[in-house]
Amino acid sequence: MAAASTVPLPRGQAQEQRARLAAASSQAAGEISVSIRGITKSFGTTTALDAANLDIRRGEFFSLLGPSGCGKTTLLRIIGGFETPTSGDLLIAGRSALGDLPYRRRTNMVFQHGALFPHLNVAQNIAFGLEMKRLPKPDIAKKVEEALALVRLTGYGDRKVDQLSGGQRQRIAMARALVNDPEVLLLDEPLGALDLQLRLQMQEELRRLHRAIGGTFIFVTHDQGEAITMSDRIAVMNAGRIQQVGTPREVYERPATKFVAEFMGHSNFYEAVVASRDATDSGILTVGGQPFPTRLPADAAVGRTVFVALRYEKVDVVPGSTGAAGGPALAGTLEEETYMGSFVRRRVDLGSMGVIVSDAANTGRQVAMRPGDPVQVRWELDSATVLLN
Ligand SMILES: Nc1ncnc2c1ncn2[C@@H]1O[C@H](COP(=O)(O)OP(=O)(O)OP(=O)(O)O)[C@@H](O)[C@H]1O
Ligand SMILES: [Mg+2]
Structure with missing residues (x-):
């Protein structure tokens, strides 16, 4: 029974309030969004991941950092459901996700070489996933507009993909992932192909997007400077093993291994x-x-x-x-x-x-x-x- 002074909120507002409270309590408890439990992945004789353990908190900007071939993409693909681990478990929001197909997970991935569909325009590219889910047309149009606004490309919906700059393409690839309201956004070196100036600009944009959306971002990079400036926490990887997990300052100032000390500066x-x-x-x-x-x-x-x-x-x-x-x-x-x-x-x-x-x-x-x-x-x-x- 409600207390006499409690005025029931209209449905929409009540939902919003619940979401806010849930977000606040999950922040306070440091709720785990993605949990990697002893995951090993072998490709034939190559061990791409070797008994990796990692807890990523809800709302975190988390980076996987390491040299080429250390297993970053493999780990991201396992979280997204594009690869199955040889052993170990993956929990998303507290339950095992290994049996779920990619589109059933609350994850969305921006691929390392994430090409857009060249025969579709910008809006159609962004709408693709929503159409697969058979959302009503007006809802799709609205979500596409919101996603374009988020990546600051309002008005670009009718453009062809080959009429975009490299940075604009990357932002469309992000809009395509964001439009599905993912709880976890998986970003595989999204800035890798950009020149330095644009890269710095896009780093800012990504931080802004993270603040605006508030979800969990898992960001792959082999650039230590980028990981340091962008991340709440970093996992430094080498040869399929997670060497150290910590804040940028911890990892830089107190490297746990010789590899980390060498790799970070x-x-x-x-x-x-x-x-x-x-x-x-x-x-x-x-x-x-x-x-x-x-x-x-x-x-x-x-x-x-x-x-x-x-x-x-x-x-x-x-x-x-x-x-x-x-x-x-x-x-x-x-x-x-x-x-x-x-x-x-x-x-x-x-x-x-x-x-x-x-x-x-x-x-x-x-x-x-x-x-x-x-x-x-x-x-x-x-x-x-x-x-x-
Ligand atoms: N499908 C596959 N078949 C065989 N070997 C693979 C496959 N995918 C990845 N590997 C191997 O697993 C290891 C890890 O690869 P992964 O792509 O995860 O590295 P990465 O850290 O993302 O590297 P980069 O920075 O170059 O993208 C590498 O030795 C790679 O050759
Ligand atoms: Mg990779």
Whole structure:
């Protein structure tokens, strides 16, 4: 029985309110939209996916990132229902979806080489899936108009596909997927074929679409910069295995494996031995007999052999042999300086430790240094990542 003060809402409004409440509670609970449970996929002797586990939350912009051939498309095709896993399970909105054909799933895919139908115009391309579902004509027309507006191509319905630019085609491919109101949008390198300017513009558009629609986006890319700027979370993949899952910051700043450290930007790598550590978890590694100050993970005991990764942009090079301000510094010799436009790359010879590379923003305030000059090299204690594997 309703409380006396409750005025029943008209049907439409009540539905809207329920949807809002459901959305709010699913956000609060971090509800899982897509769950990959131990999925392996073999093609003959090739293992495209090797026991992959992954939970993607509702409403997330989630990226699958990795080099060519690592299994990104295979994973996306399994979620969309275009490929069946060799073993493992796939849950969409909490229930196994493996038995469902693609069009029965709440997923829609924008394919890596997603050609539009050349003999249909833009509106017919977008309407295709709705016509398959036999929706009434006026409903289709309305949905097509809404989808065109979403991708900012209102008025393009009558155009032929070959009268569109590359970026416009990509947006139509997205409109064709969006028109089906998918709960999960699967995007397989949708910006891969675009030039840099258009790519950056389309990245913005995609973020805007995600905010406007609020569904789960699973986005495939092999471009780490793109994954970092676009995503709520990223799964980094290599050779069919998921190496790390985390926010862009976590994956970039705290790579879990050597592969991730290498793939996400440029790092100096050294094999090292833990020489000492103190109560604050800072310590000294020895690299080629030289001291390397760093923060250490709890399980890096004295005497243990580790890998240490230090990103190029975390390394400061200052001229001179003494008097560097703050923190410990290592003395070396500048080997090479390369102008890279927005930054300057320097290679410094650190004697028995080997070479260290530094990238410094091109602020226009640099002190000139020449090859052969004595320099000092510094980094913050927290900048290096010590890997035990
Ligand atoms: N239908 C298939 N038959 C045989 N091997 C396949 C098939 N599809 C994919 N593979 C293999 O599975 C592995 C993963 O392929 P996948 O297309 O998932 O890679 P990807 O990460 O999407 O690469 P790219 O960035 O180049 O698109 C590759 O070694 C590929 O050759
Ligand atoms: Mg692919």
